Amino acid sequence: MKTVNPLTFILMTLALCLATMSSAMADSDQLMPIQTPPSYQQECAACHIAYPPGMLPQNSWRQMMGDLENHYGTDASLDDETVKQLTQWLESHAGTYKRVAEAPPENRITRSKWFVRKHREVRPEVWRLDSVKSAANCAACHTGAERGEFDDDNLKFPTGLDSRSRRAWND
Numbered sequence: 001m002k003t004v005n006p007l008t009f010i011l012m013t014l015a016l017c018l019a020t021m022s023s024a025m026a027d028s029d030q031l032m033p034i035q036t037p038p039s040y041q042q043e044c045a046a047c048h049i050a051y052p053p054g055m056l057p058q059n060s061w062r063q064m065m066g067d068l069e070n071h072y073g074t075d076a077s078l079d080d081e082t083v084k085q086l087t088q089w090l091e092s093h094a095g096t097y098k099r100v101a102e103a104p105p106e107n108r109i110t111r112s113k114w115f116v117r118k119h120r121e122v123r124p125e126v127w128r129l130d131s132v133k134s135a136a137n138c139a140a141c142h143t144g145a146e147r148g149e150f151d152d153d154n155l156k157f158p159t160g161l162d163s164r165s166r167r168a169w170n171d
């Protein structure tokens with residue numbers, strides 16, 4: 001039998017380990033990248049949760065970061081250095097969520113096709129509950145939203161949710 005050079009063996013084992021690790025990460029329910037700049041939490045999670053960069057395509061992030069003065073009716077502007085750093089980071093992690101393809105209207109996650117499809121059980125009046133107010137308020141229903149966890153094990157019923165919706169969500 002042909003002997004394998006020990007270095008080759010080590011490299012092969014290492015490659016196998018890395019491959020296993022990355023597929024385990026892809027299967028994980030955690031959508032926030034491990035390396036998140038502190039400025040993202042400080043600046044972009046002040047008014048809402050830190051949305052996972054993978055949920056929007058590059059185009060959307062670029063447009064949004066280019067016009068932070070007019071951010072959904074509010075001023076979210078930052079110094080040039082932070083904008084540059086965050087734009088790079090957002091773009092490099094953009095579009096990793098499997099259903100993200102084209103830029104959604106208004107660069108909204110909540111108007112992406114996959115979002116609408118995943119939330120078809122949520123009736124229009126539910127988004128308007130005082131405990132929810134907006135589809136963008138992910139944490140009203142997803143207890144793991146701050147950590148980037150959106151699977152159905154981490155769902156809660158917002159206050160005032162009717163029994164019909166409760167039954168639908170339990171399935």
Ligand code: HEC
Nearest residue numbers: 043044046047051072074075076107108109110111134136
């Ligand atoms: C001053 C408050 C404020 C800051 C700071 C802020 N945002 Fe927002 N953001 C808003 C508001 C208000 C909305 C609209 C929410 C709604 O429709 O309910 C919004 C919406 C969004 C949405 C779309 C949500 C949807 O509907 O899918 C994204 C994405 C977003 N912000 C990203 C960011 C990023 C990235 C930063 C940091 C550069 C940031 N925001 C900083 C107030 C802010």
Ligand code: HEC
Nearest residue numbers: 109118122126132134135136137138140141150151152169
């Ligand atoms: C009014 C409550 C509510 C709000 C607000 C909400 N969701 Fe959901 N979300 C749900 C329900 C209910 C489901 C369906 C769970 C199921 O059927 O598996 C769901 C499903 C999802 C799924 C699919 C999970 C899976 O395992 O396939 C994702 C991803 C998700 N939501 C992300 C978000 C994000 C991001 C936001 C904020 C921008 C958000 N949701 C806001 C209630 C909500």
